[in-house]
Amino acid sequence: MSDSLDAAPGRRQVRAPQVLKGFRDFLPERMILRQRVIAILRETYERHGFEPIETPALEYYETLAGKYGEDEKLIYHFPDHGGREIGMRYDLTVPLARFVAVHRNELTFPFKRYHIAPVWRADRPQRGRYREFWQCDADIVGTRSMLADADVISIVIEALSAINIPNFVVHINHRKLLESLAIYAGVQADRAGSVYRAIDKLAKIGEAGVAQELVAAGVETATAARVIELVSTSGSPDVVIGRIAERLEGIAPAREALDDITSLFEFLAALGAPAEHYTLDLALARGLAYYTGPVFEAIVDEPKMGSLVGAGRYDGLVGMFSSHDIPATGMSVGLERIIDVVEELRLLDVRTTISEALVTIFPDDGSASTHEALRLVAELRRAGVRAEATLEEGRDLGRQFRYAVRRGVPFALVIGPDEVQRGVVAVKDLQNELQVDVPRATVAAYLRERVRAQR
């Protein structure tokens, strides 16, 4: 609040205020779930030695402009009070590039950072797409080694496993394999994009559809068939890599890509990444504008969830504010999609309320019962129980229990004159309505055990 003594008190504005379209409030129940998912991601990133950073929500517009292609129009920007054009954070990657340029002398490379923060895009809101949403990025800056890419992929696998996402597979491809495919298809570099786009639709429109699009892009019918046969190759990575190497022999970028991919799969195996969670997929294109090496995407087909995590190597991007290229690889978790999936499939057993115990205030006519309740609640808190006292005196007990039940608080405690005299506290388990008397001296320890079991 304003600390000015003279500020006008808020005028009443009875017309119901609204939340902006594409923006959301989070009530406690959903917020607790979000915090849990974020905590799992953070733990996973930290277990891999990634360090947290934070950048401002606002940047010079110049820093953001020219970085997002056509999507640039979705940046919220405006002149600030000093007339500087400023823009709201649109993703966490351009700020990372700016951060590395500003602080390069304070950082030790390879620099592994994670950044979990909201970003803003003036996009058309629709189911699952918001104007304010959180990204959870982990990137490694300053090394070209496939050890870094393997680290990133293993994080994706560990994080999604920890969130209990079922049947996910990290599809892995390489930018230069796609380039090689375009060469193999006899398409000029400047038209290669249409080949990638066609191939990327394989799962969506099938082989016949892709063939049609390839031919429309100028690929000969027989070549189109060979391209499709190649990208559809399945089997163990060794077999697939061997087949590709054979077909793309003599195409320079393919050699480089296959060396990378071979190392990557070796490293993933050494890291113990479960084989069912990653695969080589020559049809994966992703947004290729920035990518220079391996690209990957975590996909769940059953139940259909689409892409949960996107990632890849982008050796030209982080150096955009510096005088030379700085290699980098990393991943971005779209928190909202993950949360939607977790909620829909109830993947995490998360409580709906933080509070674990309500200490009722016995509605007698003196303040002694209030003081007893407050002493008890303080003791429970010191014992590590998330406890609260009823915040009104004189309410009848039934109403206090109902308050706890509506909030989802699992236990209600009564310490009235009768309990005080008997040296006990009545502990009511509100989930099953069972009530037990617990000695006053041990009730904090008793309740700590009960709630720990439920956390």
Next chain:
Amino acid sequence: MSDSLDAAPGRRQVRAPQVLKGFRDFLPERMILRQRVIAILRETYERHGFEPIETPALEYYETLAGKYGEDEKLIYHFPDHGGREIGMRYDLTVPLARFVAVHRNELTFPFKRYHIAPVWRADRPQRGRYREFWQCDADIVGTRSMLADADVISIVIEALSAINIPNFVVHINHRKLLESLAIYAGVQADRAGSVYRAIDKLAKIGEAGVAQELVAAGVETATAARVIELVSTSGSPDVVIGRIAERLEGIAPAREALDDITSLFEFLAALGAPAEHYTLDLALARGLAYYTGPVFEAIVDEPKMGSLVGAGRYDGLVGMFSSHDIPATGMSVGLERIIDVVEELRLLDVRTTISEALVTIFPDDGSASTHEALRLVAELRRAGVRAEATLEEGRDLGRQFRYAVRRGVPFALVIGPDEVQRGVVAVKDLQNELQVDVPRATVAAYLRERVRAQR
């Protein structure tokens, strides 16, 4: 990043980009400390049964306008892509009021929420004042009981104690006591503000200075002396309350305020709040625009830190978007001030890096050593150690150790051909240069114990 296949790759912009004035990047070392302090606040709020919520960074400007008096000019606002005037979150209290109005049918009252988030103000940047800073608010909405105010004050005391803030005292006053003082001084209600402002300066300008200001505000010299004598009363709460009751007898708001204050101090005592951490201070005014009941502020005089937490009851504010008043009380922790103090006085023993162990890659000519290192790093992670492998093959060991030292990683591990043959891992403690061989089979358990002791 943009997922568009056609987006233009980022153009290189070699001119060094800047961070906007009043905004900050946080490098890992500071970010780890911030996360620790936020975690302590969150734990404290949750231990008291407060539930987390989140509101958007952007609101209709109309929601924010007319709520902050003169400071309204500091709100960042602009027309969005649809021509709606929107503003950036300026504090967490107006969004709470809007949240309660929108969701009142989904909430159970008293509603206890905490909200930890950045806010933005186009203020003149200066030491300790930023344009983007975090607020950590805890409020209770829907009860007039002093039990709620006592809960909030006890949180302040617990949180500051947990952060190791030395010698802090929560100064407590009551809006209606100040009103009574103005009546006692014979000043009309519409000029009462000048009396509050004068009294509030007692610690700064002393009794003579306050007397001068009071007289300038139209208070008679003799009355000014009596006012000053009254607000300077010190001693135990009982004594002070008794003295005030005597002097302000017959002034209606004083009776009400003293009832509140008496209950509040009783409740604080029952909650076990240490008496040295709170006091009645009739000279505390705070920004009174919104406050209707008790006001409080956590102050550290030695070393001089000023006010760390501001709080109070504001029964008229949360209902501003609703058709009736909704009582509320709460507190706002200014994270930046707390962090400054924690850093200056080194109050928390926080590590400077997340990563706990670097597994070096032995620079031999084969890939066997790389695979050994990766298997080891995966095992350490599974054991709960925050571990990473060197992200480049072929670096000499000295360079790998130096990388770990520069980063502040406490342990480096070597598993070269010699170690493999002997069935051990060499564990080097980089803080004291001591190196021990630990059996390969037990190294994960060994290291887990070592790093747990350091966390």
